[in-house]
Amino acid sequence: MNTSPSPSGTEHEDGPSVRLGVLAPLTRPGWAGAGRHLLAGLELSVREVNDAGGIDGRPLELLVRDTAADPERAATAVDELAELGVAAVVGEYHSVVARAAAARADALGVPFLCSSAVLDGLTEEPTKWVARLAPAQSQGWRIYGDFLIGAGRQRIAVVTQPSVYWASGTRVLRDHLAPHGGTVVELDANALTPEALCDALAEHGATALLLLVGHPEPAVPIVRAVRADHRLAEILIGAPAGQPEFAEWAALLGEDGAGIPFLRYLPERLGPLGERVGKELRERLGEAPSFVAFEGWDTVTVLAEALRSHGTDRAAVADAWPRVEVEGTRGPIRFSRTAGISVWQWAWPPIQVVDRDPAQPDRMRILHTG
Numbered sequence: 001m002n003t004s005p006s007p008s009g010t011e012h013e014d015g016p017s018v019r020l021g022v023l024a025p026l027t028r029p030g031w032a033g034a035g036r037h038l039l040a041g042l043e044l045s046v047r048e049v050n051d052a053g054g055i056d057g058r059p060l061e062l063l064v065r066d067t068a069a070d071p072e073r074a075a076t077a078v079d080e081l082a083e084l085g086v087a088a089v090v091g092e093y094h095s096v097v098a099r100a101a102a103a104r105a106d107a108l109g110v111p112f113l114c115s116s117a118v119l120d121g122l123t124e125e126p127t128k129w130v131a132r133l134a135p136a137q138s139q140g141w142r143i144y145g146d147f148l149i150g151a152g153r154q155r156i157a158v159v160t161q162p163s164v165y166w167a168s169g170t171r172v173l174r175d176h177l178a179p180h181g182g183t184v185v186e187l188d189a190n191a192l193t194p195e196a197l198c199d200a201l202a203e204h205g206a207t208a209l210l211l212l213v214g215h216p217e218p219a220v221p222i223v224r225a226v227r228a229d230h231r232l233a234e235i236l237i238g239a240p241a242g243q244p245e246f247a248e249w250a251a252l253l254g255e256d257g258a259g260i261p262f263l264r265y266l267p268e269r270l271g272p273l274g275e276r277v278g279k280e281l282r283e284r285l286g287e288a289p290s291f292v293a294f295e296g297w298d299t300v301t302v303l304a305e306a307l308r309s310h311g312t313d314r315a316a317v318a319d320a321w322p323r324v325e326v327e328g329t330r331g332p333i334r335f336s337r338t339a340g341i342s343v344w345q346w347a348w349p350p351i352q353v354v355d356r357d358p359a360q361p362d363r364m365r366i367l368h369t370g
Helices: 032-051 071-083 095-108 137-150 164-180 194-204 219-228 247-257 272-285 291-310 314-323
Strands: 018-024 060-066 088-091 112-114 130-132 155-160 183-188 208-212 236-238 262-264 325-328 331-336 344-346 352-357 360-369
Touching: 018 032, 018 071, 018 095, 018 291, 032 060, 032 088, 032 272, 032 291, 060 071, 071 095, 088 291, 095 112, 095 130, 095 164, 112 291, 137 164, 137 236, 137 262, 137 352, 137 360, 155 164, 155 194, 164 183, 164 208, 183 194, 194 219, 208 219, 219 236, 219 247, 247 352, 247 360, 272 291, 291 314, 291 325, 291 331, 314 331
Parallel strands: 018 060, 018 088, 088 112, 112 130, 130 344, 155 183, 155 208, 208 236
Antiparallel strands: 262 352, 325 331, 331 344, 352 360
């Protein structure tokens, strides 16, 4: 489970490093592409903090742990990182994994800044120890529902797998669409072959199919089957969780992967800071940075400000959440208590519904903003 410390975390002669634990899905069955982008953003921001003198002359050091989308591995990693003396834990992409990490961090009294997971209920009870940069699922998925309504898609089918995250998303969509005459029918990805799924979609007269499933399996074969079925030529395929964001999606599906709307947490236009960081992330990654890479950069920027202004003691870091305000790549970041959310929340990051342009699949089109 362990990986080496980040190369940006070498010690300076003027004092030991300030350690941050990192959780990220870097191997299967985790969404490794998301983990790579998250880590790239974290490492770039750490390098910039250290080049500017670190935290009162002490460098930041990242201790990276691969969660592989496993909640138990994440909880164990938080235990280990706490023993290693980290000032805080950051990161994670998968919501169910982040929930396990948040629960353990709360129990141990370790600050956890969640970079990218969106599940509303990260902890069972309100906690001072956990803060989050990503928007809550209920916020983003309601905006996705608005997009579906505006597109005239009211008969929605969701193909899903057992998960509290997928179940929560389905509930948000159903509740949001119902007042507008929208209906949601659930189809079990574990019980239906892609071909049987196509039959069910035709039978239900669905006007949209949402992929609430893992990537690449079973999302990729489902898309291929639906695209090849002439009965479903007019159906909209959607992926609110963001599967089409990463280059692997386009590499596996080509033209079939275009025109599939997903949620992305970026503004319509980046400001000078976002443009500068985006350029450096592109050089680091060798491809266009996803919103997850920007979330990584913003995460360390927030933590560095908290550590500079309030100290490296864990309780002091947790107390800093409502007091820290920084300029992030996607706008000013500040945390508050938000109704229905148990952690300190940035309310809200910019939210878009975008897709890959069918005429140019490596270009994103903005379809709707919230």
